[in-house]
Amino acid sequence: MATYAVGDIQGCLEPLLHLLEQIDFDPTTDKLWVAGDLINRGPRSLETLRFIRDLGDTAEVVLGNHDLSFLAVAEGFQPMRDGDTLEDIIRAPDCEELCHWLRQQKLVHHDESLGYTMVHAGIPPQWTIKKALRRAAEVETVLQDEQRYQDFLLHMFGSEPRVWSKNLKGQDRLRIITNYFTRMRFCDADGQLEFQAKSGPDSAPKGFKPWYKIKQRKTRENRIIFGHWAALQGHADAANVFALDTGCVWGGHLTIMCLEDQTLYSCACD
Template sequence: MSTYLIGDIHGCYDELQSLLAQVAFNPEHDTLWLTGDLVARGPASLDVLRFVRSLGDSVRLVLGNHDLHLLAVYAGISRNKPKDRLTPLLDAPDADELINWLRRQPLLQVDEEKRLVMAHAGITPQWDLATAQMCAREVEAVLSSDSYPLFLDAMYGDMPNNWSPELSGLSRLRFSTNALTRMRFCFPNGQLDMIAKEAPESAPPPLKPWFAIPGPVAQDYTIVFGHWAALEGRGTPEGIIGLDTGCCWGGTLTMLRWEDGSLFVQPSNRERMIVS
């Protein structure tokens, strides 16, 4: 019985299957953790969703910003961009089932026995674990409710960018969503910057990667995240693991076996592209 953690798949179904074949993944015995962004940019988002859904209780995933964007597109709130290659999924006969399954997935995974936390973008240093769990549950509750289109219509935006327990309503939900699915850089006080996307060494001062600012969660748990392909899985401190290695951009799909720390890599089938 092994636990495997995989970075952003982004519709790269063939690479996912090849990566799982490297370790003879068996859903009857093994568990798969996925850092989110299952869909968009790659060629086979529909196949990825169908496969991941078929795994049932043997998969633990979190939603990423591209997964949320898919929900907004399906709800008629956002535009279907050709570069996201979502049309086959949107037109599929089981699209409604897949979308309703997807919007009921979590934004945060916590395993107390393993002392392991996973979120798509990471954990803002302004949160302790109890706050992160509370904020994730609030977003999950509205996504799984009949009023989810109202939230999806209001989730786009960069403000507020500073956590306060006094935040409420859609502003609170937007901050939590940005922190869990879009965050890369923070100001030294932990306030989010939602503009910079480059590699850490190219960021304008005083911005720092969120993981370079001490936070309470990182003191007690290993944090696994995706989202930031420009890192190429490098440059994080001990106990914080970035697994997005840009498969949809021509990089690789990376998997970590939790029990022994072994890494497995599957090269992309696509030509290398510049990450943006």
């Protein structure tokens, strides 16, 4: 039995299947952690979503920004953008079922026995793992609530507020929690977000750093798996953080890591 974590698949099903064959993945005994952005931009978003869904308890999934954007598109709250590959899912007879399944997934997954936490983008410096799980649960509860999830998706988009306060309420509170976990790259020591810079760590604007490089970060001793940041190419220069988005959908690689021994497996993506 082994546990594997994979970075952003984004609808690139063939490289995923190739990697699973390479590691001799057994869904009856092994586990697959998926670090968000299951779909969009790649060629087989519908099949990828169905494949991960059909793994059942074998898969642990956290939501990424593309997954949440798809839910908003499916509800009619956002138009598809250039480059989106969501039409097949929208037109699929099981679209509603797939949306429901996505809404049941987490923003943060923590396994105490393995000693890893998985999130799509990152965890802000001011939060411990315990606090991050509590904040994630606030959004997860709303997403799973049939009476509230549409209002959340309608107001989800936006870059304000940019810093957490325990006094935040309503959609502002839910939005910044979501942005931390699914969109963050750079922030300052107080957790103030910066969204303009999207390339490598050296592109940080003055006063900002990659979230995992903040010295005061309360999760420095915790092992964190994340995706989202393809420009890192799998290299986060900090202890206990594992960057698994290696830009498959952009012609890079898809990467899987075995959690038990931290062995990396990769597949070139054409």
